[in-house]
């Protein structure tokens with residue numbers, strides 16, 4: 281687990297709006313990249329976070345340059361603990377590794393970002409897997425230093441905060457967050473931090489498009505910056521004849537021919553009524569969601585490509601039919617997608633199974649990947665990806681991306697869900713146009729926080745597993 285001294289790159293989600301990995305169809309809707317440089321403790325991270333909060337864009341990644349500090353030799357490490365190592369020279373960073381990560385993200389791909397532990401002056405053993413983004417913010421003292429990195433940036437920002445204020449903040453932060461002592465901090469500051477700022481960091485101000493005096497305190501400058509980025513993003517969407525970044529209402533008419541909905545018979549409507557009814561007992565809720573799961577699975581399996589085959593009947597007559605898909609992997613997106621597993625076992629065999637656990641951050645609602653277990657054979661066959669509900673589509677998008685990362689072809693993915701919003705399905709289809717989506721019920725009423733289908737069945741997992749508060 282990350283400790284406080286490990287500053288991680290954070291993936292933030294606005295759950296409405298344009299889907300992430302918009303360029304996944306290869307039609308190049310480039311990722312927007314912002315570089316944020318400035319002295320140590322000038323407020324780079326704080327400004328980057330403010331931009332994320334204000335941008336109404338679904339996926340923004342903040343990549344901290346600290347992730348790319350070079351590993352120290354034992355002697356260098358010893359000196360670092362004596363405050364005698366220069367972490368503020370440009371050569372202390374691994375630009376090749378930084379370029380690898382930034383280039384991946386700039387191309388809309390997933391990447392692994394190393395994590396750095398300030399208390400140990402060493403990279404942590406963990407890295408963070410980041411699954412693509414619409415906007416990447418690259419922040420660090422040398423964010424505007426390397427020419428190749430600069431050439432990938434759409435906007436370059438320099439945070440210019442008075443050095444006394446930076447020092448005061450650095451002392452406070454390094455004592456509380458980076459396990460340092462004040463005397464050592466001052467020694468390191470005099471010996472390395474200040475001279476390097478004057479000699480290497482401040483000159484990169486010349487590479488900036490925008491200079492923000494006083495960092496986060498300069499609300500006017502930050503507001504202008506955010507508005508500019510928003511305008512740029514909207515202009516790009518329009519130029520590509522793509523939907524604007526703002527959230528748009530979607531209807532079934534907006535969905536492609538690879539969207540399939542279980543025919544709405546009276547039986548289906550009755551099951552929907554039971555699941556929507558707040559007074560339904562847990563026993564009934566489980567029974568009818570299992571039944572609906574079987575229905576959507578049977579219906580969805582009808583969309584799989586099957587190979588023709590000929591068998592001989594007991595009467596010795598040849599019969600031309602199909603062989604059931606030989607290599608199918610059923611992948612459930614936990615927790616709520618797990619409810620479809622029972623139905624999967626009852627209708628598909630033999631199948632391989634996989635699980636992906638995605639948990640929404642309680643504050644930002646960003647989906648966080650906690651666990652992936654997919655069989656190696658997944659890449660060669662068809663994949664039934666299952667979640668009980670698709671609302672914003674964020675979890676589904678992350679899950680599809682993970683499958684693609686494991687070598688699955690887009691056209692081999694069949695996403696199945698019990699209840700979806702047209703908005704969420706549209707998000708999947710925009711990002712991954714070859715993925716088939718099969719749902720039992722479609723409902724366009726989304727709650728204000730974009731997390732629940734208003735008229736729907738509440739939090740599916742809680743009702744099914746009996747974990748309602």
Ligand SMILES: Nc1ncnc2c1ncn2[C@@H]1O[C@H](COP(=O)(O)OP(=O)(O)O)[C@@H](O)[C@H]1O
Nearest residue numbers: 319320321322323324325326327449453496497
């Ligand atoms: N405008 C501000 N007012 C007060 N504290 C601030 C302000 N901006 C940043 N800080 C604090 O200063 C410290 C360093 O800020 P941070 O944004 O992490 O700087 P950097 O990323 O440039 O090192 C953090 O503890 C942060 O909370």
Ligand SMILES: O=c1ccn([C@@H]2O[C@H](COP(=O)(O)O)[C@@H](O)[C@H]2O)c(=O)[nH]1
Nearest residue numbers: 319320321367368398401402420421473
């Ligand atoms: O092991 C380390 C690595 C870096 N530092 C100092 O950190 C700052 C850069 O981080 P900011 O968040 O931009 O302040 C840099 O000035 C290094 O001196 C460190 O002390 N130990």
